Amino acid sequence: MTDERLKPPGTLDASPVVFIDGRSADLIEVLDRGLQYGDGLFETVLIQDARPCQWRRHLDRLYAGAQRLGIPLPATDDLGREVLALVAGLDAAVLKILVTRGRGGRGYRPPAEPEPHRLLLVYPLVSGTDRFREEGIRARYCRTPASINPALAGMKHLNRLDSVLARREWDDLTAEHGTIEEGLMLDPFGFLVGGTMTNVFLWDGRVLRTPPVDRAGIAGTCRALLLERAEAAGIPCRVEPLGPSEIERSQGLFLTNALVGVWPVRELDGYSYSLDGLPWTFLREIWAAARRPE
Known part of the structure; x- marks a missing residue:
């Protein structure tokens, strides 16, 4: 062929x-x-x-x-x-x-x-994004809520209008405000679901936390890889409901998907996060594993 x-x-x-x-x-x-x-x-x-x-x-x-x-x-x-x-x-x-x-x-x-x-x-493969793995990205909250439907949650079905509308929200930002690389989506009750194209992890210096995907969101392959490797490495990881207050109190956060691997977030809606405290050795291992051919 x-x-x-x-x-x-x-x-x-x-x-x-x-x-x-x-x-x-x-x-x-x-x-x-x-x-x-x-x-x-x-x-x-x-x-x-x-x-x-x-x-x-x-x-x-x-x-x-x-x-x-x-x-x-x-x-x-x-x-x-x-x-x-x-x-x-x-x-x-x-x-x-x-x-x-x-x-x-x-x-x-x-x-x-x-x-x-x-x-x-x-x-x-789009070039020029590798630097985000070290520099981090700027993100924002989306106004568009993510739909809740347990019958469809987790899978990558073709109905992606939630993400389309959310991603449309920041197409026209000017250079004055800088580039936004991703938006975080909440469900109608204000709980974190994920990014428009990513899963989200919070880090408090000892424990990783990520929202469940049994009612909304996608069960990402890189998310699954990270959960598996965290358990093997002895890093506690909790899958639990998370809201903006938990995000703002976290020491750091990062995003994952199959193409970008791991993107640390350096700024979210004007709030800055230090990247120094993230578990960098572990995150680099995840990125290497995510891009290893099978």
Whole structure:
């Protein structure tokens, strides 16, 4: 499986490479339920040295979500071979996997025997963000609340309008105010859910704290990696409801996702955090593990 848009040696043009159901294509039918209702799932995977990072975690989340939604998927080995063929020769890239339930008629009732579509999109990896791992980022609270729905919580379903509206809030900031890299979202009751594209961790000098994802938010692969490694390293980590008061009292905070790895927060809505007290050795180990190809 090759495509002339995959440019050697190991680089991509600005336009993504798109494969649909194993073939080079860039169109999907208008009656697809992913387009009509957001009826599907997605994963965003870091590619390093022509291999996906945290692949097993991404697969586990994708297939668990598909089972919850009742969308049949191909065998994991078949999907893995398709991905490896598509990213062969790439030094670094971003792979996005989308799965939809496929074609359906008007109305919410899904077909009894769905014929899903799988879309693989390969993008260039954005450069210039590595410095944030050491310098930290500026963040803000979003006005848009994150929706609560235990039936959908944790999975990366295609209904992401909460994050779209939240991310739209700071598109036009001027240089006078500096660049905002991420926004934190609260649920309608004022509890922290996560960032628009990240999970959030608080640090008090001894204990890590992060909000649960059983009612809202995404069970991030890097979040899972960090929780697992923290337990192995003997670092206490509590999964518990958190509000702005807990955030403001924390010694420091940082964000995680599969692409950025770990981003410390140096400023949140005008409040400055010192980065000196963060568990840097541990965080650098997490970033290294998150970008290790499988």
